[in-house]
Structure formats: C-alpha cells, structure tokens
Amino acid sequence: MSEYVLETKGLGISFGGLKAVSDVNLKVKKGEIYGLIGPNGAGKTTVFNLLTGVYTPTEGTFFLDGKELKGLSQEKINRSGIARTFQNIRLFNNMTVVRNVMVGLHNRKEYSCSVMQSIFRMPAHFSVERRMREKAKELLDIFGLLEERNNLSCNLPYGKQRKLEIARALATEPQLLLLDEPAAGMNPIETEDLRRTVEIIRDRFGVTVLLIEHDLKFVTEICNEITVLNFGTVIAQGTVKEALSDPQVVKAYIGS
Amino acid sequence: MKKFLSTIKWKYYIGYLVITLALAVTGILSAVNALPNSTLYLLEEITIALILAISLSVVVGFLGELSLGHAGFMCVGAYLGGKFSAVICEKFAVSDSNFAVFLLSLIAGGICAAVFGFIIGLPALRLKGDYLAIVTLAFGEIIRNIFLNTSSESFGGALGLPTPRMNKNILFVFGFLLVLATLAVVQNLIRSKHGRAITAIRDNEIAARATGIDITKYKLLVFVISSAFAGIAGVLYSYTKATVRSEIFDYNYSIEILVMVVIGGMGNLSGTMLSAAVITYLNNKLMAVLTGNLAVLQNLVYALILIGIIIYNNAPALKNVREKYNLGTLWAKITKPKKDPAKETDDTGRWDVVPTKIEMDEVLTVGIIKKDIEASEKKEEGKDE
Known part of the structure; x- marks a missing residue:
C-alpha cells in the first residue's frame, strides 16, 4: 500500500x-x-491517454x-x-442503458462465466446474468438512470449519457x-448535478477521481x-x- | 400453461421452431417418398447455406468485421473432412452413409477450419475494415488454389477430390440438425455476457478496450467459432457431392454468403436465415427455369431481384408500405393489442427496435389551435419590425 x-x-x-x-x-x-x-x-x-495505456x-x-x-x-x-470516460462520449450506442453497464461489469470476478458455460447454458450462466442485471440496476439507480434502463443509450439526453459513461466506468470497480x-x-443545472455525482463517486464508492475540466468554477x-x-x-x-x-x-x- | 407461454421470449426461439417444423415436414414427406430428387438437393443446399450464413453473421453482424473469405474456410472443411471420410471409408470398408464416419469427419473438418480461422484471426487483431477484407479475400483464393494444384493422389487436383456421397434421403435431416446446432451455439454465445462483449467491440472498440474487454480473446474466439462452422458446412457439402471441386469455393461464393447476411440484416439471425433460404431457393429455381440459351440471364435476373429487395428494404419512399406489411407488425397485431412502454418491467432485449420513437405529427398537432398559431405568428412579425 x-x-x-x-x-x-x-x-x-x-x-x-x-x-x-x-x-x-x-x-x-x-x-x-x-x-x-x-x-x-x-x-x-494526452496525460490521460498515457495513464490508460492508449500511449506508452x-x-x-x-x-x-x-x-x-x-x-x-x-x-x-x-x-x-484505472477507469476513464472520454471527452467525446463513447457509449455502446446500439445497446440499452442497462447493457452498457453490464459490459462494464464484465471482468469482475464474481461474474465470471466461461464461454463454454454460456454456450451450453449451464446454471452458472443464468445466475451470472441475473446477478449482473441486478447489480447494473443498482448502479443505475444510484445515478438516477433506472427509469431509462431499457432505452438505447444513444437516445438519452447529453447529461444522462455522461452519467451513464461514468456508471459504466465505475462498474469496472476502479480505484481511480x-x-x-x-x-x-x-448547462448550470446539469453541472450542479454532475458535481453531486462526482461527490457520490468519492463518498459512496471510495473511488479517487482525477478530472480534466475547463469550467474553473466547477474545479474550485x-x-x-x-x-x-x-x-x-x-x-x-x-x-x-x-x-x-x-x-x-x-x-x-x-x-x- | 397460458402464463408459462407468455413468459417465453418467442423471438429467441422462432428460429428453432421454424427449422424443427421444416425438418418434421420434409422428414415425413421424404419417408413416404413424396419428395422428388430435385427438392432433396435443394434442401441440402439450403441447410449448407443456413450454416454458412449463420456462422458468417457472427463475424460480420456481431463483431462488425468484414470477412470475404468464408468460402475458404468451407473449402478447408470440405477437402480435409472429405479426405478424412474417404480414407476411413476405404480403409474400413464401411458404406458411404455410415453415421459414425460422418460425425467424425464433421469434427475433423470443423477443427481443421477452426485452426485456419485462428490463423486468419491473428491479423484481424491489427487490421480493420477494408484491409482485413482484403486479407480474408486473399486467404480464400490461396486456399482454393492450393487444393487445385495438389497431386491427383492426395487431394485430386483439378479433377476434384472423390468423397463419400451419403444417401440423399437422410443427409438433409443431418443438415437440419446441424443448422439447429449452429443456431444454438451462435445464439447462446451472442445472448450471454460474451456476446455482449463482442457487440461492445463492434459498437465502440476504443470504449470496449477502456472498459477492460479483452479484444484479442474475443476477436479470435469469433473467428474460430465462425470458421469451425464454415468447415462443418464444408464437410456437409462434401457429403452432398461425389467429387469436391475447388472452383466452387471462389470469392463469388464468399460474396454470396455475405449477401445473405447483409440482406437478412446485420446482427439479425432470423433475417439472415430467411434470406439464406430464399437466396438459395432463388438460385436453384433460376438455374432450373432458365436453361439453354436463357442460362445467360440467370445472373441478371438474380441481380435484379436482389436490387429489388434492397430497394424495398431501404427506400425512404416505401417506408409506409414496409411498416404496414412487415411480419413484426402483423404478428404484433395478432398477439398483443398494444403495449405501454412505461409499463415494461424489464429489458426485453430489443436490439434493433428504437423504443423511444416519437411521432412528430402527433406532437405538433396536439393541443394547438390554428388561431393560436396565427396569433403567435403575428406577434413574431411585429417583433421583427
């Protein structure tokens, strides 16, 4: 440590x-x-790209x-x-909101399930799918996106797309x-909402946040x-x- | 019972149902010798096309990479699986219709093709789009030409490889069973966390990487699975013919499989299967109807029909006709009266339907009286001055 x-x-x-x-x-x-x-x-x-391995x-x-x-x-x-969001939002546009978060949960140990288990529809597959969905819903609830879970992510308004991207990044269980x-x-209302979201990330998830921002009021x-x-x-x-x-x-x- | 039926997601099972139904009907008909030979050949061709189209759709529709060498993988399966079965049949003096040999050669052909799929999958990790398409195209042509230039003792060379020909009254049944198996594997893969990862790579590769999705693993997996089933289709093909000839596996054939996938709708398995069956039937019919001097028209008519289908599916002018007469809406009219989107309790997995569609006309006309519009317009004009 x-x-x-x-x-x-x-x-x-x-x-x-x-x-x-x-x-x-x-x-x-x-x-x-x-x-x-x-x-x-x-x-x-560029610093972000260095920290996430896009550049060495x-x-x-x-x-x-x-x-x-x-x-x-x-x-x-x-x-x-280390999880990140992008300057220009990058969501999986042809997937529903809940599926976007489930992709984020993909690598967690508690949801591991081999390809063979999925293809042959072993019990592990069903249990993993059910638990992933529950967890994704839980996360969406925290970010106030539960209502929208069955919408395609590209149909969300801008502010909610940002939040979804953050939710997806958090689903990977990052430290940073x-x-x-x-x-x-x-707009100012959305920014205020975002400020609360970032505080939730820090307080509820215990995740450290490194952010790039031009809005100096927000930063201060x-x-x-x-x-x-x-x-x-x-x-x-x-x-x-x-x-x-x-x-x-x-x-x-x-x-x- | 009724409640149980309503919980089943019919959309996922419709493919299995249709195939099983087709198998049952044709099986009974052929058992009473009611099917002419031409229909049996057609059924064989359709099952091969279905397996090929379903397996290619994993690469093109779900992973989002363009592969133009699918016939090449089929060629590997047909030659290596066909050689395998020919050797075994000769050595142990079993009949051409021996089921165990058939099964073993399916496995052998599938594995051989999967190995090639893995090899082609490796450049797929670095290449994208058009470049990968060129590599796969080249692979398909190379593999075909290698088999063409083998000696007559090994793979038959230009004369073709003699392979066992299974009894045509049975083969199509195995064909349908293999289609079911292919569909089950592909569908179960796609509708799982792994399938979600694959579609995530298609939708946004950069985001998928940043979310920790193992691109290498999934791209290779998709190529291996897809080519394994193409190999199995190849073995099936070798069993439908007394000799396997390499001319069949040229790039035209790869393109034709691609056409099936594209017309059926990328990432839409039911559509892909439907189009595979229809296109094979169409080709078969054209060949039967346009004979003699008219044979030159085969490709022309085929192309015209394809263009017609594409225009019907995509032309904005035909949007209303399409919405009124497509299978989905007709089916919905029969089954469900009307669904309130607000009452939907869970993600129903509708990948292709946009749920939040707003009818603009409705929105614009509700609650606005003409008088009000005129009044506001006058006000606006006043402001401008």
Missing part, C-alpha cells in the same frame, strides 16, 4: 521530435478529487497504489484499477476514475488539489487557491 493512489514520476511522451508532454509528476491521495487543468492543447488528454510513455513511469503499470495494455490497465471534461457542454468547488499544465509541462501544482493565483497560471490563461 502506498500513500498515494496514483503517482507519476517524470511522465512524458514525444511523438517523433515533438514533446507532447514531459516531466509530469502527480501525487494523488486516496479519496481525493484531483483536477488537471490548462489551456487547450496543453496535453491534458517514452519517459518516466506511473504507479497505481504502488504498482507500476507502465507498458501494460489498455485492457490490463483497466483491470488493474479519470473524467475527461465531464462538464463540457452542460470540487477539487482538493490541482495541477496546471501548459505546453505539456506542469506550471503550477497545489491547492486550488495556490495554483490559480500563481502568476504563470494567470499568464497562461489570461495572457500578460
């Missing part, structure tokens, strides 16, 4: 000669909501709860305990949840600590107040 859920050491990646992100050191404590902010093109999503870091490494995850595939990293601009495109309200990126490097780190009053941050956001 480590003091930090997520720890990155000199994390960076270059594409050819271009250093997209370099020397990012994050220390995210357990049960914290940690913000990652910065102007457009600062490399925030060319420099540095990162640890989840003391365990090094660098170089693992996306699937393995997810199973080790990465939210990529969860409040983008939301919810985050314990933030890191500010610009041009792929960290320009400020610390509590929200400290970081946002840093002259470099002010310069990056407002210009000199």
